[in-house]
Amino acid sequence: MSQPHPENVYLPKIAIMDRVVEEIADVKTFYWHFEDPAEQAAFRKFLPGQFAQVSVFGAGEFPASLPPSPTEEELFFTVRRVGSVTAALHQLQPGDKFAVRGPYGNGFPMNQYFGQNLLFVAGGIGLIPLRSCLNYALDNRDRYGKIQLFYGARGLKDLMYLGALREWEMTRGFECYLTVDRGDDQWTGHVGVVGSLFRKPGVTVPVENTTAFVCGPPIMFRFVIRDLLGMGFQDTNIVSTLERYMKCGVGKCGHCCIGLAYVCADGPVFTYEQIKRLGEDI
């Protein structure tokens, strides 16, 4: 008697686009749901920091972070158009079908941080992978100590999730500091690289019992790490997500390997201590 086929891990599930929101130039947020409610329910058990493989028919597949928190109702991706597949996703309209498989990766162990202060440091679209755990922490506000976000972008029009930022700012005990590299007439806030916010008068960053989440372009990452280590942070208390070319997303093809680690399966969340041990040159 033939055995039933095990689930094919590469088989994406049909998703339907609900609405598309322009975030900043070349970056859109895509709200969607699975065609099959059972798939929707299974997928919704994702963890902050996990990712999914997104397929656009006739174009290909690419990995994308899951920016919503599991505590939010809607599923969405925020994607920058850089090449052929992301450009094809940007063409999709509400009602169009595409496909998703996942969730994949380790995610941030949010339970391990209960009782701790959380310091989020993001540059540009680096806020996409951090959005989920930040929103999760704010939705579970009483379980964490101080929650701070330091977010920088090139200019005012490069700051993402402005609607969410305004909502988050209303949360009790949440400190949000924004900066732009280049100010203009419409910007009355801080001007300078994101790390310069740590030295702003009136800003206090607790180091003891604090985990720092850092995501952004490599140059920003290097300078922020230098600042954090100078402030007394340990390598083990700094976490980030790594991006690598991925194919399978499930630890089988080897495309994403750094040394002995599969970024798709062992990551994408790593501590700075692990990143250094892997010899990763960020």
Ligand SMILES: Cc1cc2nc3c(=O)[nH]c(=O)nc-3n(C[C@H](O)[C@H](O)[C@H](O)COP(=O)(O)OP(=O)(O)OC[C@H]3O[C@@H](n4cnc5c(N)ncnc54)[C@H](O)[C@@H]3O)c2cc1C
């Ligand atoms: C775990 C993970 C999560 C990600 N989350 C997001 C997300 O939430 N939103 C988002 O916009 N992007 C995200 N990315 C990056 C995204 O997967 C790539 O931009 C996408 O694969 C590009 O596909 P493409 O066919 O459009 O472009 P391609 O033609 O493949 O590439 C176009 C350009 O982008 C560069 N590029 C492609 N992939 C990567 C990569 N992984 N890292 C660095 N440079 C790359 C190429 O070198 C090339 O210059 C994530 C990547 C990973 C690994």
Ligand code: FES
């Ligand atoms: S993408 Fe295939 S092993 Fe990671």
